Structure formats: C-alpha cells, structure tokens
Amino acid sequence: MPPQHNAGAEHMLVSMLRPLVERGHDVQVWLSRYGRATEPYDYRGIQVVPLESRLDFPTAVRRADVLVSHLECVPSTTALARGYGKPVVVLCHNTHRPTFRDMASGGTALAVYNSQWMEREAELFFAEYPKAVRPASSLVVRPPVFADEYATRPGKAITLINCNEAKGGKVFAALARRMPDQQFLAVKGAYGEQILPDLPNVEVVEHVDGADMRETVYGRTKVLLMPSSYESWGRAAVEALASGIPVVAHPTPGLCESLGEAGVFVDRSDVDGYEAVLRKLLTPAEHRLASKRARARSAELDPTADLAAWCGAVEALA
Structure with a gap:
C-alpha cells in the first residue's frame, strides 16, 4: 500500500475506498506482505494494517460486513469469507488466468473489472470452463482518477x-x-x-x-x-x-x-x-x-x- 508501495492496482483500490470512507464506512486494508511499516497507519482516511503488526486478521474478518480482495490474496480471503459467511468482492486488475481462476473457486458476491475488454475476457473464460463458479454479480469500474x-x-x-x-x-x-x-x-x-x-x-x-x-x-x-x-x-x-x-x-x-x-x-x-x-x-x-x-x-x-x-x-x- 502507499506511501511505501505505489502501483496501479493499489492506487485503484485507494481511489475506490476513499468514497466509501466519505460515506461514513469504516475501511481497513490488511497487508499480506512484509514491508517497512510496523504499526497501523492512516492513508487518506483508510486504516492500513501492516503484516508486521501481527494483529488478528480472522477476527477482523468475523467483524466485517464486506470483504474486498485482489491479486494473490483472493484465494485465502475467499476461504475465510466462506468460513465466516461474509460476502467477498474481487477486484480484477488483469486478464491473466489466475485472476479469473481464483475468482471462480466459488463465493464471489461481486466481481469488479477495470475495463470492458477485461469483462469480455472473463466471459470467454467462463464459456471455456463451464464448471467454474461465476460471481453472483459483476461491475465495470474504470480505475478512478480524480x-x-x-x-x-x-x-x-x-x-x-x-x-x-x-x-x-x-x-x-x-x-x-x-x-x-x-x-x-x-x-x-x-x-x-x-x-x-x-x-x-x-x-x-x-x-x-x-x-x-x-x-x-x-x-x-x-x-x-x-x-x-x-x-x-x-x-x-x-x-x-x-x-x-x-x-x-x-x-x-x-x-x-x-x-x-x-x-x-x-x-x-x-x-x-x-x-x-x-x-x-x-x-x-x-x-x-x-x-x-x-x-x-x-x-x-x-x-x-x-x-x-x-x-x-x-x-x-x-
């Protein structure tokens, strides 16, 4: 997460979470890799919890209303969501096969595609693998730039x-x-x-x-x-x-x-x-x-x- 790690996927996530904060929601981002930060910090109203802080993510999942995941975190987050009966949203940042495969393991309440062409690629994936579990719903959100x-x-x-x-x-x-x-x-x-x-x-x-x-x-x-x-x-x-x-x-x-x-x-x-x-x-x-x-x-x-x-x-x- 910013400010240490700045790439398109992370800033897309930030720009999508900021409006939720503005609407009064409590938004947290739990990091899955070690970095330089050791204690939770605030970034544009979002509470960021570093892996180094060694806080209890499963407890946070149990208390959450909605889980949002992306990239390599999708399989583990989806598994926890199923265990606690929580809806999970998957942000899809690319058309690489693991993106669709991980989302299609079951339990995705909402898939968010960052472009129309990615949405079309997802449809081709599900047509090719009819046993894959489609998300309950989907939405195209172009990476928001203010x-x-x-x-x-x-x-x-x-x-x-x-x-x-x-x-x-x-x-x-x-x-x-x-x-x-x-x-x-x-x-x-x-x-x-x-x-x-x-x-x-x-x-x-x-x-x-x-x-x-x-x-x-x-x-x-x-x-x-x-x-x-x-x-x-x-x-x-x-x-x-x-x-x-x-x-x-x-x-x-x-x-x-x-x-x-x-x-x-x-x-x-x-x-x-x-x-x-x-x-x-x-x-x-x-x-x-x-x-x-x-x-x-x-x-x-x-x-x-x-x-x-x-x-x-x-x-x-x-």
Whole structure:
C-alpha cells in the first residue's frame, strides 16, 4: 500500500475506498506482505494494517460486513469469507488466468473489472470452463482518477514511469540515446528490475507516492511514454491526460480503451516510430492539438458515475 508501495492496482483500490470512507464506512486494508511499516497507519482516511503488526486478521474478518480482495490474496480471503459467511468482492486488475481462476473457486458476491475488454475476457473464460463458479454479480469500474488531484502545468521532459523491461525500459533507454537534445525523466517503479540509462540527458526520480505525482512527475513532463508489453488499463496514462500531457503507447487492449482517440499508438518494437512521433509531438502546433485531445479524454473519464455504482453495489452487500 502507499506511501511505501505505489502501483496501479493499489492506487485503484485507494481511489475506490476513499468514497466509501466519505460515506461514513469504516475501511481497513490488511497487508499480506512484509514491508517497512510496523504499526497501523492512516492513508487518506483508510486504516492500513501492516503484516508486521501481527494483529488478528480472522477476527477482523468475523467483524466485517464486506470483504474486498485482489491479486494473490483472493484465494485465502475467499476461504475465510466462506468460513465466516461474509460476502467477498474481487477486484480484477488483469486478464491473466489466475485472476479469473481464483475468482471462480466459488463465493464471489461481486466481481469488479477495470475495463470492458477485461469483462469480455472473463466471459470467454467462463464459456471455456463451464464448471467454474461465476460471481453472483459483476461491475465495470474504470480505475478512478480524480483529475483535479493530478492536473498541473506540464514540464519539458519525456517520461517513463516504472522503468522495467515490460513497461518499456529498453525503449526509453534507446530513445534517450537517440535524442540527446531532449530531457528524459525516469521514474523508478514499485516492482521489476529498473533499466536506468546513465546518460547526461536522463534524470532518475526515486519511487514516488501517488499523492506527490502531480508535482514530482507530471509537472515536469511534456510527453509520457507507455511502451508496455501489457496494460489492462494504464492508470498513469489517464493521470497524465488530466494535465493535457500526450501519451505515446504500445496498443495494448487496455491502453486503446483508456486513451481512446487521445492516444498516440506505436508498436513497442518500432523505436524508429517512437522517435519520429516524439519529434513531431515536441513541435508547438502538434503538442497543442495532442494536449487538447488529452484534456478532452480526461473529462470523458470522470469517475463520478463509476464510483456511485461501486459504492451502491458494496453497500447492497452489507
């Protein structure tokens, strides 16, 4: 969990839990891995309980009205939920087989998909495995981005957030070498081996708390790169749109859905293509047009309706 661990899945969870806190609910997040925190702490009104605190999670489950789980925690949380007769909500952040398999073990009251294409992939999974237990209900909630928390005046750098190979670290390094006249910003990610070129035009930024992204990253970024081999949605891209920052991305289904007509898509294997697009986008006229499309798409992705549906669905289970 933030502020120590900042990735798309965790910040999607935070942005979905915050409205529940605002509606008066007691919201806790129990961590399943060891980290630096040793005592419970508050993050945006959410009580975070580190594994190091050695508090009793089964007792918390017994007292809860609704359990929400994601990623590798789903099997154990679902088992406890069944034991205590509690409804469980599963947040699906990717289309990898374990996501659907774990959810289909039985007992899922609500499945939340982060995109329409993921919902379609889930339907294909259940059609292929008819013995899998479908969730009682499902809902699409696009990773909520509160645009006013990210919007700023863009900077001058070409930026990559999380510089591991899968996110495009090699593409970023190649472009920085090809474009010594341009400033590049490499933001260390929450996971994966980081590819950080030692070049005079590359500045490396340490891992950033999501609450500081506006000032530390987007306020210094002119164009965001997302040459990812896989993105189920691409939250960082949507955060950048809030400031009118153009995003140049590999056309994964998730990024195509999230960016829509605001995205500039180039295959991650085509470094020549990335360089050509960047040089074009860095001209004032092209950047203004791309920036206008980015802001328009940000407005289209206002999370108000999704979050209202989400809160209503959770409260109906309590």
